[in-house]
Amino acid sequence: MKKPILSLLACTFFAGCGGDETTASTAEPAPALSKTAAVEMTPVQRGAKIYARCRACHTLDEGGRHKVGPNLWDIYGSKSGSKEGFAYSKAMKAANIVWDDETMDGYLKRPSAFMPGNKMTFIGLKKQEDRDAVQAYMKSETTP
Template sequence: MTKIRAGFILISFPLLLSACGGNDANTNTSPTTKVKQSVELTPLQRGERIYTRCRACHTLEDGQKNKVGPNLFGIMGRKAGTKEGFPYSKVMTASEVVWTDDTLDAFLTRPRDFMPGNRMSFIGLKSEEDRAAVIEFIKLKTGSISSVEDPESP
């Protein structure tokens, strides 16, 4: 009787696992559906979604407190390591980096490679599109760009 029960479990276990996969056509769990959902996001929506990885350590709005990382309000155009009230690493404060789209992109690619010795533990963003989206989102939320696009701009 134990052999029969064990055999039943061995046979039924893969069936149970496949049932958990949600292959029902009415569910939105297929890889294709996930790709479609991410393609339909605007760049700012994509940036907001990607920024969720950052918000555990960084705040964006003026007057919010620093966390493990500094508040990023006003980051664009500011020299790295100069946000008052945050204890930066020596390497960050000694750097001559000024935060622009290009320097922030390079930093977010792989922070430890861009500035060896900095304390940011984030591994980086491989995708150029992801970096561009999160930079635009940060710029929008930190007062570096308007939420309404200028119709006169090229």
């Protein structure tokens, strides 16, 4: 005899529980889930928003094309300036660093100071939490 109680509960989340059609679509506990998600964004979700500032110049997907900046698939653990088919600056080619949490953090904080002469015209992300979030997102998207 649980059914009537359940649909009653569902009706408290959805305005307009009347016809059979709307009742059918209230079977899932979606409202509770989406409420939680809105309050607590994961770092990856936050990073996705911040990545909007990089998207004009970079793709992240495997085999993605180079734009103003190189495609960043598999960037973690790879050497700076090593993506084939991209015309890097001399500074980037000579830098000889491996991208990891630390080097990426330094570069994204202020590209021009971290690597003088590199040609990424991006001011940088001042906030540590923003850099951490964008790194979490990049990792989730670029790791093979």
